[in-house]
Amino acid sequence: MSALTTILKNFQYERVLSHNTRTKMIHLLGQVDGQACILSLEKLPYDDHAIPTLGQHVDTLADEVENNIYGWGLGHIRLEHLDTQIKYIYPATDLHIRKYEDQQRYLIKETPTVYDEVTRPYINSIPATRIDWVHNILNGKAEVDRVLYHDKHEENGFVILPDMKWDGHPDSLYLVAIVMNPSLTSLRSLTTNHIPLLERIQSTSIKIAQEQQQQSAATSDIITDPPQLRCFIHYQPSYYHLHIHITALSMQDPPGAMVGQAHLLDSVIDNLTLYPDYYQKATLSYVIGEQHPLYSNYTTWLKQ
Template identity: 40%
Template structure:
């Protein structure tokens, strides 16, 4: 988060424009508005996306929920053995009510990404990847992933890094994902980000990357066990396609964490399956991820939507 958003006074300067998304599953609202431009001495404002999500209840404080944390309740209804209540928590440093993510200044690409949208399912053949998707990926300016470079170089979030492999070709860093509240183990969310810029997505993986992928799997399991007591089998590790940003990374979440939109079929590819597929490849020749046809959902706001939707007519149903 920008250093300009450290207290409530800074957030009160947010000028609301409209709701981008209302997600009842994650209990989150994504808002579009603006803040004063950080590099401006005038009253110029720049777009901002603010996502407000209710935090998960932590079992570590279960004994305090009624004795200390709950401030007030109001009866909704009661019948026979069933009762429904509204409840309010007291202000607490240990149990915040919401988590707030801010993107500022936000680009049009960010606004489209976070907007509620209809999706279609598309098939991406190797030929469509070469003609449509790869040029789209390589057209992204390096500035879009500057925050990734900051993490990899240690310029930001260095204190959060859980494991670092410095190999320029097969290295990675493992750290908590920004979506995690850093407290609630049941919603644990880590991310492993590759050092190499040459791995933009799943399509760029080769058999030579197996060592890196196995290391990510092993180190994530080790860290989760040592720091949070999670045993083998307690983690779900997956790779997105299409990903939200084109610098290869692996998502690592508590296996009991449900309801994440990024865990849907077609977008999330289990790391174990990715490793198993690469193990089937010959030691030389093209990778299976170069040869395979991938099927996934695209939102109508995605930059690939129009071209990929039109290209589906070229594919024969067999």
């Protein structure tokens, strides 16, 4: 039995952490064998092959309304394709639970002093095991058959693979590039010396996305346009080992692409070209939930 099957079978529901009715994504908290488990369910878009006959598969209709040339109702469509992406975090830590819980958010202006006195000590306090999943990918211990590119050079290398958030649909392509160099923890670590690395990540991402596009296209389709990508770096990230989010421009509202969190890779490269130590000197503003440890650390620091 797969780990996911076992989790689903034994999951004892406790409460909803958050439910986004627009993105149709819900995070549930429960217990599996006495330990906390987060189950995330997300409705997938319609399967391309099923689209032409969607109307014919409606087998239940309710609440129908007709008015002039307009009409609507609620239906149930019986389809063969898989319609939900299911993820789990198990055992989930308190930090995971706080990350997915609905909460008040605040904008923090992080000056270099705030970084030195609040953020850096917080990063240093995070147990190293929190990025075990990253090391597993870099060392070829997990997701090995999903890796799309791997340059193993210890300082300038990086890996590119599908992000956990990608539902597999080409229009919502979501890849993640993770650098090999463990001393690069976040945007704050970057200097002008890293421009070649960032540029290689960008050009390799375009090649990989093109290959993905080619693979998913029908054999008769000839694709000539290079893929349009939105590459960005989160600040604050959830994991302090530098990684770059690579998303298809065709994805409307990609998760995590909001102002106050995402820094466009092109702008990062440009800032570093203009000012080599931009990310050590700049005030970086970010949005954070009140349950994030950085929020309480920051408010305590302010009171000193």
